[in-house]
Amino acid sequence: MRITKIHSGGNEFGFHLTVKNAAGVHYYEGESELSERDLYTEVTKLQSLWNDRLVTYQGDNDSPDFYPFASVYDLSRCDRVADLDAAMRALARGGWELFRDIFLAYERTDDMRKLGEALRAALRSGEQKLIVISDDFFAPWGMMYLPPPGVNMADAGAPWEHTNFLGYGHYVEHSPAKPRRSPPVITVRGVLRAAINVDTGLDKQFRCHFVADMVRFFETTSHRDLREERDDLRAAMERDGLSEHLAYFGVHAHVDDFHVTEPPRLTLTDRENPISPLDLRRWHDDHPRDNGPLIFMNACRGGQMHSAFHKSFSGILLMLGARCLIGPHVDLPVAFAGEFARRFFIGVLAGEMVGDVMLRTVREFADEYRNPFGYTLTMHRGLDTYLDLETAGERGQEAR
Numbered sequence: 001m002r003i004t005k006i007h008s009g010g011n012e013f014g015f016h017l018t019v020k021n022a023a024g025v026h027y028y029e030g031e032s033e034l035s036e037r038d039l040y041t042e043v044t045k046l047q048s049l050w051n052d053r054l055v056t057y058q059g060d061n062d063s064p065d066f067y068p069f070a071s072v073y074d075l076s077r078c079d080r081v082a083d084l085d086a087a088m089r090a091l092a093r094g095g096w097e098l099f100r101d102i103f104l105a106y107e108r109t110d111d112m113r114k115l116g117e118a119l120r121a122a123l124r125s126g127e128q129k130l131i132v133i134s135d136d137f138f139a140p141w142g143m144m145y146l147p148p149p150g151v152n153m154a155d156a157g158a159p160w161e162h163t164n165f166l167g168y169g170h171y172v173e174h175s176p177a178k179p180r181r182s183p184p185v186i187t188v189r190g191v192l193r194a195a196i197n198v199d200t201g202l203d204k205q206f207r208c209h210f211v212a213d214m215v216r217f218f219e220t221t222s223h224r225d226l227r228e229e230r231d232d233l234r235a236a237m238e239r240d241g242l243s244e245h246l247a248y249f250g251v252h253a254h255v256d257d258f259h260v261t262e263p264p265r266l267t268l269t270d271r272e273n274p275i276s277p278l279d280l281r282r283w284h285d286d287h288p289r290d291n292g293p294l295i296f297m298n299a300c301r302g303g304q305m306h307s308a309f310h311k312s313f314s315g316i317l318l319m320l321g322a323r324c325l326i327g328p329h330v331d332l333p334v335a336f337a338g339e340f341a342r343r344f345f346i347g348v349l350a351g352e353m354v355g356d357v358m359l360r361t362v363r364e365f366a367d368e369y370r371n372p373f374g375y376t377l378t379m380h381r382g383l384d385t386y387l388d389l390e391t392a393g394e395r396g397q398e399a400r
Helices: 036-055 081-103 112-123 201-205 210-221 230-241 277-284 309-318 334-349 354-369 392-400
Strands: 001-010 010-021 027-031 129-133 171-175 185-190 193-198 223-227 248-255 264-269 294-299 324-328 377-380 386-392
Touching: 001 129, 001 354, 010 036, 010 112, 010 210, 027 112, 036 210, 081 112, 129 377, 193 230, 201 210, 210 223, 210 248, 210 334, 223 230, 223 386, 230 277, 277 309, 277 354, 294 309, 294 334, 309 377, 324 354, 334 386, 354 377
Parallel strands: 129 171, 171 377, 185 386, 193 223, 193 248, 248 294, 294 324
Antiparallel strands: 001 010, 010 027, 248 264, 324 377
């Protein structure tokens, strides 16, 4: 599916969509009823719903530091069964509304009706590989929801299932319009190298050991380069560009409103020194823009994560040569963020394709722990990326 921004009059912009199957046999195109501003508003509404109903929800809890759906990753043991069910129903309803507004609001054209109905039928028919190609349209695809025929999500007690979230049911990849120049295989010659870019203050802030655990994980599986402050990242990128095999970010994300021109930022331990997408591009300028790493970005609870973050940071990092980038569309609870990343990298270090590892881990958390936060993660390019560890050094072999 290819989505491009078009001028729809005055200061407004809309989107033109083209959808075809893998063989290119069936082809549909149309203009979405959703404007660029409407998209931002509706995406923000869905992300706020996830934040309110899961991330920051406390209910009648007496402890100000305990969040029943965020302080632990295993929600199968949660005693607030009715609250969790109600929250998930609300998220399913919100995910369906966003899907409907993008693809099934076709009052203006018959072309969009055909496109929306064809896409809905394909997604309902079984597991698909949904590849979205766009530099303009960033949406939380995995958080969208497609109910089965006959179910009205507007009903107060509408049934919902994890399997109907797009992030559970399908491989989903969002790619920039410009084709990548690097092959999907990341060949490791000698020692596996990993760049760890983190805010170590997260552990103290949330009374956990999320960052420390990730640092230890990479110490045992790779030669890791730890960057805790802005100057650490600057020096590393000016020296080596994006030359490592893996890169991990455990950061705070900052995104302003649609009307504000200041770009998204991320911060490491020195939170007073934010990092912009332009900083990354400037620091990387003298290095090749190919054969980059697999990047996993965890942006933890701070209330400011948004899809607009990916339009800037993901776009820049992919342009600079990242083979694949995975990141969330909401502020992730640290308990989930750390455990998901650990399991994800275990699969990647075993040589599995990133898309397979991603979908399996998302389903594992939903099936075993009733945890839906995997749906908030989007893969930006690299569904078929994998590590070739046949020549890896001692630490790389231990990881397998």
